[in-house]
Amino acid sequence: MRRQSMMPYLAWMLLFIIVPLLLVVYYAFTIPSETGNVWSLENFTRFFEPIYLKVLWRSVYLAVLSTMICLLLGYPAAMIMVGNAFTRKSALMLLFVVPMWMNFLLRTYAWLTLLERNGFINVLLSALRLPRLNILYTNSAVILGMVYNFLPFMVLPIYSVLSKIDKDVIEAAGDLGANSLKVFMKVVFPLSLPGVVSGITMVFMPALTTFVISRLLGGGQFTLVGNLIEQQFLVVGDWGFGSAISVIMILLILLSMAIMSFFEGEESEVAPW
Amino acid sequence: MVQKSKLVLMLLSLVIVSFVLSGCNKDKQMLYVYNWGDYVDESILEDFEKETGIKLVYDTFATNEDMYVKIKSGGSSYDVIFPSDYMLTRMREEGMLEKIDLSQIPNVKHIDERLMSADYDPNNEYSLPYMWGTLGILYNTTMVDEEEVQSWDILWDPKYKKEILMLDSQRDSIGAALLRLGYPLNTLDPKELAEAGELLKAQKPLVLAYVVDEGKDKMVAGEAALALTWSGEAMYAIDESDDLAYSIPREGTNLWYDVMAIPKGAKNMDAALKFMDFLNRPDIALRNAEYTGYATPNLAALAMLPEEVREDRSAYPQDEDLVNAEVFVNLGKTLKDYDRIWTEVKAH
Incomplete structure (x- = not known):
């Protein structure tokens, strides 16, 4: 009986995850010719031309940089949230979560207007006689x-781990003579590592593959891997090359997840919310 | 537990089934239209629904290539689409279009004879002209000298670093480079194409952004000095701001025609023909031309436009303005080279 109730989920996964994935792999390894699609590695060799490697490098660079900034901003924010009284805590939490109720595209468009040369921020800055x-x-x-878009994905998992740390452990460390810096370095931070790792994963992945943010805020000049894939599917119609890049991205993400889970160790039961 | 999950399943399937059914009940006739973004006076669409009782579903695209890929990959079921000349040829040659029964469109008599039976569609079997125009430079007169805008060179002038908006549309941006080099707009010569690609890569540090629909708003807001754009976009922007003007550089331009067509397998042929007829009714065509700023092929509507619009040579260029103008044609196999060059320019 139990197996039967699994069926809809299995069918769903097969239809919407496995089959599309196989299709992507199929397109990646074939090129169209006069006699239909033939097997070829051409799509992959094309990706290793310098110009596309540059795109990959640019994507990784921007993703790493924004993940690091998210961590530097997010960790203290999570600590502040944990340290606060219950009512203030939920208010802070709301501040992080409420923007996420709004459409992601809309929020990014808003930045487009805010950052304009004669946009709100610059009008404000020049009114305060500050450089534009x-x-x-x-x-x-x-x-x-x-x-801006991915910060909550860093804060929430870290917050959820930090709030579960037993206060007694911290007090014990203090009783044994550790100052607050040492308590943080030796006790709190190591215990929060699973949250940090899952935060990094949750920010790094979407940052690596985004195409909307770079398209809107980068004005279509900063082609990232996501833009390259989008362009192949929606503008050029070269599904083979687009699929090959997608397969390479899947492999890269699997690789980085493997590295991450190595750091995460055994205590990997982190629910982000 | 098992009982419960069965119940949930049943409810779920009920919801799904009712969704599917609600899509196709009612006898209301539907019409699915796929047009360029911001390319119609939307009140016209409401009037069409009111007058005919046909329910209109209106989607938009940003470039011909987007539209082509979406139609080609199947799954979308549009009844009226708006490709440009070269894209119409490509779709016609690939058997992607239905023939149009002109006898069902009485208002076709208003369309300028000179724009009928063009090279892209001899005999107008598959298309009717919608709008026409040119490719040129929209510029801010407070930032740019009018003399300099008479040549495509200005888009490569380091003086305007980060003041230039290019079109995120491959034929148009590659076209501007080809025009500057003095090569034909439909070149099939790989060497000329590669040169144009290099020129666009060299231009990248000067470019503020690659845009399509946002371009005119950015220019109105004074965010850039120069924009490669289509004539109607320029007219729209000039209407909004006194500082803007449009120039067709002397090396030449792309003269283009956007048309209406019916994709193969369209389910609402009747409604599609009614819609085409409606858009060619003189009063409707007039409103559309006034709103979009593009040149209308509808002579009756043209006659009703204010004289200063009709005489405006940026909007309605005279023959002598178009001596160096070329119409895009379908490139066949060479298209792949254009695709590759544009991908490389964007990735650079």
């Missing part, structure tokens, strides 16, 4: 967009 900020359509705007 011209970062729209640059790397910085793309990073800003990523950090």
Whole structure:
């Protein structure tokens, strides 16, 4: 009976996960010819041309950078949230979560207007006689967009781990003579590592594959891997090359997840919320 | 437990079934239209629904290539689409279009004879002209000298670093480079194409952004000095701001025609023909031309436009403005080279 109730889920997974994945792999390894599709590695060899490797490098660079910024901003934020009284805590939590109720695209479009040369931020800055900020359509705007959109994915898992740390452990460390810096370095941080790792994973993946943020805030100049894939499918219609890049991305993500789970060790039971 | 999950399953399937059924009940006739973004006066669509009782579903695309890929990959069921000349040829040659029965479209008599039976569709078997225009440079007169905008060179002038908006559309941006080099717009020569690609890569540090629909708003807001754009977009922006003007550089331009067509397998042929007829009714065509800023092929509507619009040579260029103008044609196999070059320019 139990197996029977599993069936719909299995069918769903087969239809919407396994089959599409196989199709992607099929397109990646074939090229169209006069006699139908033939097997070929051409799509993959094309990706290793310098120009596309540069795109990959740019994507990894921007994703790593924005993940690091998210961590530097997110960890203290999570600590502040844990340290606060219950009512303030939920207010802070709301501040992080409420923007996520709004559509992601809408929020990114909002930045587009805010950052304009004569946009709100610059009007404000010049009213305060401060130097103007011209970062729209640059790397910085793309990073800003990523950090803004993905920060909650860093804060929430870290918060959830930190709030579960037994207060007695921290007190014990203090009783044994550790100052607060040492308590943090030797006790709190190591215990929160699973949350950090899952936060990094949850920010790094979408940052590596985003195409909307770079398209809107980068003005279509900063082609990231996501843009390259989108372009192959929606503009050029080269499904083979697009699929090959997708397969390479899947492999890269699997690899980074393997590395992450190595760090995560055995205590990997982290629910992000 | 088992009972419960069965109940959930049943409810779920009920919901799904009712969704599927609700899509196809009612006798209301439907019409699925796929047009460029911001390319119609939307009140016209409401009027069409009111007058005919046909329910309109209206989607938009940003470039011909987007539209082609979506139709080609199947699954979408549009009844009226709006490709440009070269894309119409490609779709016609690939058997992707239905023939149009012109006898069902009485208002076709208003369309300028000179725009009928063009090279892209001899005999108008598959298309009717919708709008036409040119490719040129929209510029801010407070930032740019009018003399300089008479040549495509200005888009490569380091003086305007980060002040230039290019079109995120491969034929148009590669076209501007080809025009600057003095090569034909439909070149099949790989060497000329590669040169154009290099020129676009060299231009990248000067470009503020690659945009399509947002371009005109950015120009109105004074965010950039120069924008490669289509004539109607320019007219729209000039209407909004006194600082803007449009120039067709002397090396030449792309003269283009956007048309209406019916994709193969369209389910609402009747409604599609009604819609095409409606858009060609003089009062409707007039409103559309006034809203979009593009040149209308509808002579009756043209006659009703204010004189200053009709005489505006940026919107309605005269023959002598178009001596160097070329129409895009379908490139066949060479298209792959264009695709590759554009991918490389964007990735650079």
